Amino acid sequence: MPFSANDLRYHLEESYPALCAYVQHRAQRYLGQLAFDAFETDQVVGHVIEYLTRIQLLGGGDRAPRTALDDLSNAQFYTFLNRMVQNKAIDRLRRRRLPMSTTGELEEQGNPDDDNDPLNSVVEPFWGDVPFANPEEAALEAVSRDQLRTLLKKCIETLSAAPRQLQAVIQELEELGAGELVREVRAEVSLDLDISVVAHLSQHKDHAHKKLRLCLQKNSTNLAVMLAIRITEYGTESSGTDELSVPIQTLTQRDLSLREVQTGLQHLTRAGLLNWQGEEVIHLTPAQRKLLTRFYEE
């Protein structure tokens, strides 16, 4: 019985047996010499089931947000599952250091399914050409890209509530030679502390790092930056005044939900950059406009 991503989301009880049977069938195919090793087959099947649960597809119903997998055609979804199974099987074979069959060898085995098998493509090395294949590469991208760097700067600036922690981070950045970033931060926040008299510096640094980690992974920070850009871009001047007005619907566009926009606006209000209390249209004074522009200023 065929099944789709939609079936797994809404009719798990009916479609789970078919998912298990299908993934197990493919796992045995890709496990080669380990095909009849029940433990190894379970490892592969379990990995795929766990993945689908963690992305909240299995039994997710209407509550779990839709993902890219929901938009795949059935054929694409099976290709996706096949690839997951194949990669995990290779992983298991590598762990057991057994020779792996290339796709070509599998084809030579004359499997009757081969003509239409979507996986008869060259098996590439693990993650060779995936962007950000390692975390270090991603970190470099984060500090090189303007908008992500802006987020980093905004998060560093939030440390100004704890001047010793901010000072500890600034010292670190100066030692790294990140003078430009330090200058940008110093332009936004005043800092009069003399680092030479700050005691327990490593402790302050640890606390600062923890705060930065949280801040960078917080959606509201990112949303706030994105919204600050959009408000200043899409705001229209009211006739006869210097005020800007922006209907919040115009901020959603294609990639932000209304809820996300509201979260971001609340964040900007808390930061003292807006006076938004849930109205449909945001009104900005020239001073607020200037602050918002600086909020994004790179």
Next chain:
Amino acid sequence: MSDEFVGMPDVQGRDARLGQWLYQLLAGAPPATSAEPIPVGEDVSLLGTDYHAAFYPAIPNFARALLQRDPEALTHYAPLFFHLIGCPTCHRAYLETYDALRAALSDDARPATTTLRFSSTASLATTSSKQLVFLCQLLIGQARSVLRQAHREHGDEDIWARALLQLAMQLSRHIMQGSLRQRALRDLVEVASLYQTSTTREIPERGEDTLTYSALVGAGNGVRGRTVRRAEMASRPQEQVSIELRSGNLEGTVTQEGDMLILRLSDLNISLRGKFLLISIPLGTLLEPVRWLGGNPYAIRSAGLVGPDGSLITPLGRTDLLLSNAEERNLLEILFKKLDVHPLEA
């Protein structure tokens, strides 16, 4: 020393050092990853330390945005992107997702007619119990993660968590081996209690006289398992199917008369005799097909007093489920994983 006086600034080198600093900052948290994948057959319902419900489900959308060369991908998914730098588990999932999604979305991906042709007579009855136990544990773990995430964000995802727990219960009824079924639902009571803390109905607090009964999974007579014949249970028909309850050395049963579920307790302590009891079934709200007497499964008042011999027979609620049906009995048995009894003054 100012970098303005050392010739051309080494922008790439500076970025590299800053990138290294950022990586160390984000990866500096204690490692939250398990080195080995969770094998099927192991207990997995403690999904948690290495599962980040706020980020993991967004990975497929992020991977798709990168594959479609969306210029705003990194900005839109910045929190996830920063998270991936410091979380090996989510980073690995990103790599897997990107690769599989690329295969799925590639133009030369041929329609998987192999798959579409794939015919299977698979049903839950033929699905390995191990796979069912695994899924039940994952769903309960997922419910726990959803509740914790909602708690952190001051949100309310009780309905979602409840749906996941119900799904786990529904699936578990197809596991015919009692010990495996018990394993599948090991954390059900605990996770259910997490969401029940925010419900309006109050669960009576435990007192010194409170007795807690648990269902002896798979031990009920009639359908399978042992037949319990005790003199004090003789009031029920010989072949009546039941769910056996135990609290220390005290025993009880739940039987069915028509559509009514009947609780029978025996040998109750002398301090409870001549009193009404308040019966609390913590998992009672998880299953809609039971219409509990009084409407609140956390506080069902016994229909009569505990007899002088320490016995009590009292109705609990009506249901269309049949104890004589193996799968439906399994479902009812789950409800009685925990049953508390409190004394009420006569």
